Amino acid sequence: xxxxxxxxxxxxLVSLVMPGVAFAQEVAEEAAAxxxxxxxxxxxxLESFAELVFGSGMVKWFKDGGWAMWPILIxxxxxxxxxxxxxxxxxxxxxxxxxxxxxITPLIKDKKYKEAAEVAKNTRGPVAAIVYAGLLKxxxxxxxVEKAIENAAMIEMSYLEKGFLELSTVITLGPMMGFLxxxxxxISAFDAIAAARAVDxxxxxxxxxxSLITTQAGLIVAIPVQFFNNIxxxxxxxxxxxxxxxxxxxxxxxx
Numbered sequence: 001x002x003x004x005x006x007x008x009x010x011x012x013l014v015s016l017v018m019p020g021v022a023f024a025q026e027v028a029e030e031a032a033a034x035x036x037x038x039x040x041x042x043x044x045x046l047e048s049f050a051e052l053v054f055g056s057g058m059v060k061w062f063k064d065g066g067w068a069m070w071p072i073l074i075x076x077x078x079x080x081x082x083x084x085x086x087x088x089x090x091x092x093x094x095x096x097x098x099x100x101x102x103x104i105t106p107l108i109k110d111k112k113y114k115e116a117a118e119v120a121k122n123t124r125g126p127v128a129a130i131v132y133a134g135l136l137k138x139x140x141x142x143x144x145v146e147k148a149i150e151n152a153a154m155i156e157m158s159y160l161e162k163g164f165l166e167l168s169t170v171i172t173l174g175p176m177m178g179f180l181x182x183x184x185x186x187i188s189a190f191d192a193i194a195a196a197r198a199v200d201x202x203x204x205x206x207x208x209x210x211s212l213i214t215t216q217a218g219l220i221v222a223i224p225v226q227f228f229n230n231i232x233x234x235x236x237x238x239x240x241x242x243x244x245x246x247x248x249x250x251x252x253x254x255x
Contacts (some may be wrong), residue, residue, distance in 0.1 A: 063166070086228075087228075092125070095124065109253050113138040126153075134250055174218045174225070180214070184214075
């Protein structure tokens with residue numbers, strides 16, 4: 001009798017638990033379906049936003065390029081960030097050299113080194129920075145001033161050269177990722193030929209298209225970055241010349 005009671009109790013428990021398990025399974029399935037729907041909606045929303053910003057043709061071109069377009073896109077963002085930062089930094093460091101020298105040269109000739117150093121200190125850019133470093137050593141004579149300017153110029157040059165390595169990386173890796181996508185596309189094209197056991201333009205067109213798109217994308221990334229890199233090099237060269245001119249004028253004024 002006791003065994004029968006245990007069996008009946010077990011049956012009752014199972015009858016109570018099973019609907020709960022079934023309900024939990026249904027809830028889990030509904031949650032998974034909702035998550036999948038949300039992911040699809042999110043992806044669709046992101047794609048719609050991209051089409052709104054860049055156009056449907058650009059989005060289709062990006063999707064047709066395959067997986068290699070994603071690292072190329074990362075390189076675009078990386079290179080664009082450094083271009084903006086480098087441009088702002090160089091523009092901030094540029095000054096009117098003649099106006100600056102007109103302010104400090106009379107003070108140096110009158111031996112008012114502290115006043116000249118204060119003017120240089122309150123002026124932005126690498127030119128004023130090396131002049132300020134030199135004027136701080138004015139009491140030690142021209143050799144001390146030249147040594148201080150030389151040391152400060154080395155430090156300023158290290159600042160001016162920042163960002164060129166990153167831009168060169170984008171210039172190099174952009175076409176390389178494009179070529180990698182090209183190789184991948186050609187491999188896909190030959191796989192399609194091998195699977196079809198015949199050469200047909202429609203079979204290999206998809207792989208060749210990927211090859212051409214990724215090569216195009218890599219060059220589109222590298223060419224503008226190379227252009228801005230050359231502009232920045234020219235700007236830095238101009239600042240170096242200004243630093244040399246300022247050094248000469250300061251030394252001449254101290255004679």
